[in-house]
Amino acid sequence: MKKSYIYLGLLVLCQLTSNLVFAQSASDEIAKYRAMLADGNPAELVEGQGEVLWMTKRGPKNVSLEKCDFGKGAGVIKGVYAEMPRYFKDVDAVMDFESRLVHCMVSLQGFTREEVIKKPFSAQGDRATDLEALTSYAVAESRGTKINVPQNHPKEKEAYARGEKAFFYRGGPFDFNCASCHASDGKRIRLQDLPNLLNGTQAQKAFATWPAYRVSQGAVRTMQWRLNDCFRQQRFPDLKYGSLTSIDLITFLGVMAKDGTMDAPALKR
Template structure:
């Protein structure tokens, strides 16, 4: 199932209006675009993707099991508030996993799919569905295990590191140039105060795509002209853990979100 077919025209309208609103406050513009999409399409892309994710969550895999047999940190099949506590260390895999990588673990270890059978679009859809169960919860990420603390330390190093052709890094936008452009790079918010972790997963109306935090991090690396880390890789997980921990206590007002 491809949910995007139902709102192609609305997406074109959004893209046109977006081009005329580059300097508008991004949060206010997102609200406006959201209302426009509801008026033109009658439904939000996030709703369609969540519905697709729900179907996939209860689809039986080769093992005959659904994802309801998976533990996302609070017990088998318990989704309420689970995404707000990720990334975290899982005893069954012996490693720290975020929502995306945990879904892959579920699909391969529990449902019996081969790694090459796991589709990124399906992982994103399921992530949207599971995340929707954490709306109204607060971020609660802990550093209890040595593996979590080590990954957090790596994430902190990566966040402040400067590299790539432009000699910039995450902190260039989110610490040094907060609230203004860093050359050709977009406006950014301050780490830990803008509650940026609660913006993802999200539907980006500016490019008509559904992204999780993994996609957002990869795009950021592309913005700074740096090779993008592979999906589910250690650098991405490290940055996610660092960002999530620094947004502890933030209220998840809406997951998945609707952003620029």
């Protein structure tokens, strides 16, 4: 009987060791795969598409986005993504980059909000949407910039507090929350390592590499898409594009990632 227990224990130990080795091997191979593709990131094509859109006079008012103010003054795009979400006095609210972009397309170019956000995300293999392309261009202009999401205005602090609450809020049919996957070390889903977003170093790496080109989908995916997909996987209702909850969560994640260095659009599996 004792021998049976010993054999069973050894079998379990071997299986656990095998799983650990396989997991580590899979992570290493994914890292090699990304490194091989990094020099030719397809996101560069989308960045170029976004730059053209940025400079082009469009909409009922026939103006470009070159005078949009993202927090550093009208027309300044360098480094703005690394310091958003932030409070904007003209709307008396905290906005992330994408919601501010929509605001400028409406207020400067004359588009309606409904038509701008009608299809914010491209289908797999499709040409990038205008919002994806414009966001790709802008975030590339922040590459190498330190993440510094401000917490000066009372509404910025309120957004952070709500975002933290949303991160830990449990719900849905499986009683999940963001923390179920992203609040401890060593977790993974399928072959994908899950960053602990409460760990400063891991939060920096995660925030700094979104938006990103998803090889498996053949598309650039923005932070708004990333959060929406997380809600989908938690079996929550769809997260509305540019909603208060989305901005609050991005604020929380951005503050946790303070002093990281932007390196987006990055490359994801």
